[in-house]
Amino acid sequence: MASISGFCSSSPAAALKPRRLLAPGKPPLPRPIASPCTLRSIARDISADLSTSSSLSSFQKPAAIEKDPINLWRRYVDWLYQHKELGLYLDVSRIGFTEEFFDSMEPKLQKAFVHMKELEKGAIANPDEGRMVGHYWLRNPKLAPNSFLRLQIENTLESICDFADQIISGKIKPPSSPEGRFTQVLSVGIGGSALGPQFVAEALAPDNPPLKIRFIDNTDPAGIDHQIAQLGPELASTLVIVISKSGGTPETRNGLLEVQKAFRDAGLNFAKQGVAITQENSLLDNTARIEGWLSRFPMFDWVGGRTSEMSAVGLLPAALQSIDIKEMLAGASLMDEANRTTEVKNNPAALLALCWYWASDGVGSKDMVVLPYKDSLLLFSRYLQQLVMESLGKEFDLDGNRVNQGLSVYGNKGSTDQHAYIQQLREGVHNFFVTFIEVLRDRPPGHDWELEPGVTCGDYLFGMLQGTRSALYANNRESISVTVQEVTPRSVGALIALYERAVGIYASLVNINAYHQPGVEAGKKAAGEVLALQKRVLAVLNAASCTEPVEPLTLDEIADRCHTPEQIEMIYKIIVHMAANDRALIAEGSCGSPRSIKVFLGECNIDELFKPATPSAKG
Numbered sequence: 375m376a377s378i379s380g381f382c383s384s385s386p387a388a389a390l391k392p393r394r395l396l397a398p399g400k401p402p403l404p405r406p407i408a409s410p411c412t413l414r415s416i417a418r419d420i421s422a423d424l425s426t427s428s429s430l431s432s433f434q435k436p437a438a439i440e441k442d443p444i445n446l447w448r449r450y451v452d453w454l455y456q457h458k459e460l461g462l463y464l465d466v467s468r469i470g471f472t473e474e475f476f477d478s479m480e481p482k483l484q485k486a487f488v489h490m491k492e493l494e495k496g497a498i499a500n501p502d503e504g505r506m507v508g509h510y511w512l513r514n515p516k517l518a519p520n521s522f523l524r525l526q527i528e529n530t531l532e533s534i535c536d537f538a539d540q541i542i543s544g545k546i547k548p549p550s551s552p553e554g555r556f557t558q559v560l561s562v563g564i565g566g567s568a569l570g571p572q573f574v575a576e577a578l579a580p581d582n583p584p585l586k587i588r589f590i591d592n593t594d595p596a597g598i599d600h601q602i603a604q605l606g607p608e609l610a611s612t613l614v615i616v617i618s619k620s621g622g623t624p625e626t627r628n629g630l631l632e633v634q635k636a637f638r639d640a641g642l643n644f645a646k647q648g649v650a651i652t653q654e655n656s657l658l659d660n661t662a663r664i665e666g667w668l669s670r671f672p673m674f675d676w677v678g679g680r681t682s683e684m685s686a687v688g689l690l691p692a693a694l695q696s697i698d699i700k701e702m703l704a705g706a707s708l709m710d711e712a713n714r715t716t717e718v719k720n721n722p723a724a725l726l727a728l729c730w731y732w733a734s735d736g737v738g739s740k741d742m743v744v745l746p747y748k749d750s751l752l753l754f755s756r757y758l759q760q761l762v763m764e765s766l767g768k769e770f771d772l773d774g775n776r777v778n779q780g781l782s783v784y785g786n787k788g789s790t791d792q793h794a795y796i797q798q799l800r801e802g803v804h805n806f807f808v809t810f811i812e813v814l815r816d817r818p819p820g821h822d823w824e825l826e827p828g829v830t831c832g833d834y835l836f837g838m839l840q841g842t843r844s845a846l847y848a849n850n851r852e853s854i855s856v857t858v859q860e861v862t863p864r865s866v867g868a869l870i871a872l873y874e875r876a877v878g879i880y881a882s883l884v885n886i887n888a889y890h891q892p893g894v895e896a897g898k899k900a901a902g903e904v905l906a907l908q909k910r911v912l913a914v915l916n917a918a919s920c921t922e923p924v925e926p927l928t929l930d931e932i933a934d935r936c937h938t939p940e941q942i943e944m945i946y947k948i949i950v951h952m953a954a955n956d957r958a959l960i961a962e963g964s965c966g967s968p969r970s971i972k973v974f975l976g977e978c979n980i981d982e983l984f985k986p987a988t989p990s991a992k993g
């Protein structure tokens with residue numbers, strides 16, 4: 375193994391001292407016994423206590439990371455990972471892990487490899503939901519645990535390619551477009567049903583795709599109106615793809631209802647232009663079937679939303695933009711293959727996971743800043759945010775211990791971000807590590823020119839990346855660099871596969887389920903309760919506004935009549951929102967003085983009074 379002198383603790387005894395999370399150079403402080411502590415520090419302590427002898431708690435991070443340029447170069451060469459066929463490099467030399475750390479992690483990594491192997495063979499790797507985790511089969515259907523699943527994958531891919539060909543060639547036409555063919559795709563979906571397609575469109579769509587894609591990924595009415603307004607008369611030649619694994623996500627349902635209304639208003643037949651990507655027999659699937667939509671593609675139970683880019687979710691939108699989806703799959707498959715070796719140094723995903731573990735102390739103590747130096751990769755960090763944070767951000771580990779795990783991800787692109795927040799990264803709070811994504815090819819051959827003697831525009835970008843990496847490192851800020859030759863379907867497929875696997879391995883290292891998202895439900899449930907309360911408020915206001923004379927109500931009176939005095943603040947917020955949208959009138963007072971306001975409804979709706987009572991969230 376490489377000599378990385380200067381990286382190691384000075385003596386074996388020092389290596390066994392309990393590790394402290396300190397700025398380099400500071401002497402270790404005794405752990406406070408009963409001082410006030412943050413949730414994060416509690417989580418960190420619990421996690422440290424739970425860890426075994428192979429965890430970071432056995433180590434002390436070096437006081438300062440290697441600065442000698444020759445030693446650093448040796449470290450660079452010794453640790454450089456290269457995937458020849460993909461033209462992808464991974465440089466972990468600027469992460470200061472020690473040999474002892476590396477060796478101590480070996481058993482955990484070997485265990486992680488076993489988990490990944492079992493997962494690929496079809497084990498129930500998502501135990502809470504009792505599900506297999508099969509995104510790796512999508513790019514290598516032969517791996518699927520049975521021939522039924524293999525055929526499902528192969529047939530879906532074939533039907534995606536056929537459908538996209540027929541749409542692009544104009545064999546399948548929109549019923550009432552003067553263009554005679556589809557020119558636009560409007561993708562409606564959220565989370566894993568949007569982020570991958572958005573990232574890939576930004577990274578790979580040609581300048582003039584056969585169909586231009588746009589997205590509705592929220593329940594923001596103004597955002598939806600904006601997308602529809604921009605389509606204008608081209609709505610008639612727009613293929614609407616509604617994507618939802620569950621088929622019941624409210625934001626996506628609302629997007630669909632809004633788009634369907636726009637079609638009705640324009641006198642268009644939505645069904646002839648609508649496509650659903652969802653699980654069989656979901657609400658969305660049934661709607662699409664009953665309404666006779668143009669087509670339906672399956673989403674599989676064993677593919678999670680955030681790992682669905684290589685399923686119909688990602689492949690259909692990409693194919694419609696003439697992105698070579700088979701190349702994307704090939705890139706992912708090659709990367710998966712590389713990630714199956716049990717030799718850590720030759721396993722890029724394991725190396726990444728190891729670096730994350732080192733840099734964030736195995737408890738997410740540092741954030742991961744992702745900086746692609748290439749405009750087309752702008753959305754990579756946003757895509758990774760869901761992949762990493764929804765997978766790793768967990769309250770409990772697989773044994774039921776409270777661990778509050780996670781790894782925060784943010785970033786946009788270099789060198790743009792250099793003019794925004796790199797100042798803080800260089801000199802401010804030291805709570806992050808960086809991942810640089812470097813693309814060697816600046817622009818297609820034959821287009822380059824020197825904007826000053828010997829220097830091209832791309833040389834500047836290169837210089838900015840290297841300069842930032844060095845400047846950060848000089849101030850003890852660690853970084854990883856991932857280098858690809860070009861942004862192609864193959865390299866993008868490989869990048870996605872690399873991070874998917876790194877997340878899986880890291881999850882094994884910290885013993886959590888990376889494939890469920892129990893925390894997301896809490897927000898959804900609370901949102902449902904707010905809407906249920908709003909309906910009760912409306913019913914109460916409606917009753918009071920239908921009297922003669924109209925009876926404006928105070929917030930206390932509304933809360934009282936809703937039988938939810940404890941919800942008065944939420945009722946106030948509901949009133950303010952309704953008033954701002956012309957659905958309620960404030961008779962007295964102003965929103966700024968909640969106690970003073972009296973409210974009635976702008977329009978009394980007698981029918982509303984005779985509707986059956988709205989079921990409340992509180993029963």
Ligand SMILES: O=P(O)(O)OC[C@H]1O[C@H](O)[C@H](O)[C@@H](O)[C@@H]1O
Pocket residue numbers: 564565566567617618619620621622623626679680764891894
């Ligand atoms: O694809 P859908 O079922 O509509 O789900 C969309 C998103 O919903 C939730 O937020 C989940 O946490 C995400 O993982 C998922 O991607």
